[in-house]
Amino acid sequence: xxxxxxxxxxxxxxxxxxxxxxxxxxxxxxxxxxxxxxxxxxxxxxxxxxxxxxxxxxxxxxxxxxxxxxxxxxxxxxxxxxxxxxxxxxxxxxxxxxxxxxxxxxxxxxxxxxxxxxxxxxxxxxxxxxxxxxxxxxxxxxxxxxxxxxxxxxxxxxxxxxxxxxxxxxxxxxxxxxxxxxxxxxxxxxxxxxxxxxxxxxxxxxxxxxxxxxxxxxxxxxxxxxxxxxxxxxxxxxxxxxxxxxxxxxxxxxxxxxxxxxxxxxxxxxxxxxxxxxxxxxxxxxxxxxxxxxxxxxxxxxxxxxxxxxxxxxxxxxxxxxxxxxxxxxxxxxxxxxxxxxxxxxxxxx
Ligand code: DOR
Ligand code: ZN
Numbered sequence: 233x234x235x236x237x238x239x240x241x242x243x244x245x246x247x248x249x250x251x252x253x254x255x256x257x258x259x260x261x262x263x264x265x266x267x268x269x270x271x272x273x274x275x276x277x278x279x280x281x282x283x284x285x286x287x288x289x290x291x292x293x294x295x296x297x298x299x300x301x302x303x304x305x306x307x308x309x310x311x312x313x314x315x316x317x318x319x320x321x322x323x324x325x326x327x328x329x330x331x332x333x334x335x336x337x338x339x340x341x342x343x344x345x346x347x348x349x350x351x352x353x354x355x356x357x358x359x360x361x362x363x364x365x366x367x368x369x370x371x372x373x374x375x376x377x378x379x380x381x382x383x384x385x386x387x388x389x390x391x392x393x394x395x396x397x398x399x400x401x402x403x404x405x406x407x408x409x410x411x412x413x414x415x416x417x418x419x420x421x422x423x424x425x426x427x428x429x430x431x432x433x434x435x436x437x438x439x440x441x442x443x444x445x446x447x448x449x450x451x452x453x454x455x456x457x458x459x460x461x462x463x464x465x466x467x468x469x470x471x472x473x474x475x476x477x478x479x480x481x482x483x484x485x486x487x488x489x490x491x492x493x494x495x496x497x498x499x500x501x502x503x504x505x506x507x508x509x510x511x512x513x514x515x516x517x518x519x520x521x522x523x524x525x526x527x528x529x530x531x532x533x534x535x536x537x538x539x540x541x542x543x544x545x546x547x548x549x550x551x552x553x554x555x556x557x558x559x560x561x562x563x564x565x566x567x568x569x570x571x572x573x574x575x576x577x578x579x580x581x582x
Contacts, residue, residue: 237550239550240549243526243547244541244545245270245545247270247481247530248483249481250274250410250433250484251274251482251483251484251485252275252485252486252501253275253296256295258487258489258563258567259299263299264304265506266505268506269509270306271306272309272539273306274309274482276311277312278313278343278344279345282313284312284318284348285312286323286329289310289312289331290331292310311333311334311371312326312334313348314370315348315350316351318359320358323335324362324366327366327368333368334369334370334408334537335359335371336370337349337370337371337373338350342377353398357401357402360398364405364406365404367406372395372407374390374395374417376393376394387412388416388417391416395409403426404427406429407427407428408428410431410482412468412471413436413460415464419467425478428478429477429532429536430478430479432482434483434508437465437511438515440460440462453502455500456500458500469519472528473521473524473528474521476532477531478532479528479532480528480533481512481528481529484501485503486500486503487501487562490559490566490567493568506557507572509578510556511572512529513550513578546580547580548578551579553575557569
């Protein structure tokens with residue numbers, strides 16, 4: 233006898249451990265979609281100009297809270313954008329005062345607004361030492377930027393050339409490998425238990441590189457790190473549904489307006505906060521692992537960040553096919569919603 237299929241699932245309220253909220257009109261347009269389902273999110277600092285100092289992070293947090301609609305609750309967990317000029321004392325203050333939860337490392341030139349990022353990793357060593365001392369995590373965009381390295385290999389090369397040396401010199405530093413996209417990264421995280429976690433996005437669990445390039449170019453699936461071969465997507469799904477607490481949800485929902493996506497040199501980013509929980513429930517359901525969705529979306533992230541899970545819950549319900557708008561309207565223009573390419577049956581109950 234097989235168990236009856238699950239059609240309702242109540243889990244602790246999830247958090248998003250990697251999110252781009254932008255600023256001003258875009259912030260106002262996208263924040264309600266995250267706050268509708270998520271309790272907290274790690275907020276990426278790659279604004280223009282970037283959020284580098286404790287003071288800047290504090291003002292950005294104020295702007296986020298001011299953009300939150302009345303009656304909604306949401307806690308932004310701020311990050312500082314690491315530059316070669318970052319002052320360890322400022323990082324220490326941001327941590328001690330509860331202004332910033334983590335520091336974000338972008339290799340210079342790796343992605344959107346990363347030009348102020350790090351070129352010479354030795355120059356940020358004093359900051360990393362301080363972070364290890366105070367137990368503040370480093371969120372890492374793990375791709376090398378060397379033009380000689382193929383874009384599909386940049387994550388795997390980063391692990392060998394940058395991440396391993398950083399962790400060797402600083403084994404006490406707590407590191408989150410963000411938005412992992414390869415079997416190589418999954419294996420590395422699985423084999424190196426100490427002080428290491430990884431976020432996985434919704435879209436990387438669903439698309440591979442064929443979805444971007446086969447049968448016409450699909451700019452709305454273009455993001456960084458770029459989606460890889462099918463075997464890598466399968467490795468990510470296995471890691472996500474496994475219940476292994478080192479892998480947790482970071483949507484990397486990264487809104488860009490359609491005109492900025494649909495041009496000769498389009499921006500990288502997938503906007504998924506609105507339908508992420510539906511997509512994840514479908515992925516976990518198909519894998520026969522719905523029982524591990526709470527671990528991935530609601531428990532493992534807080535555990536890594538030494539925070540309690542959210543007290544309240546959400547309920548996911550399986551029923552008729554649910555639809556989401558193709559685009560949401562923001563004060564900056566339309567933003568296309570991630571299309572998983574298959575019907576969604578799960579929705580978050582109001
Ligand atoms: O696809 C991406 N978009 N990857 C990133 O790392 C940055 C993000 C953005 O800010 O648009
Ligand atoms: Zn991101």
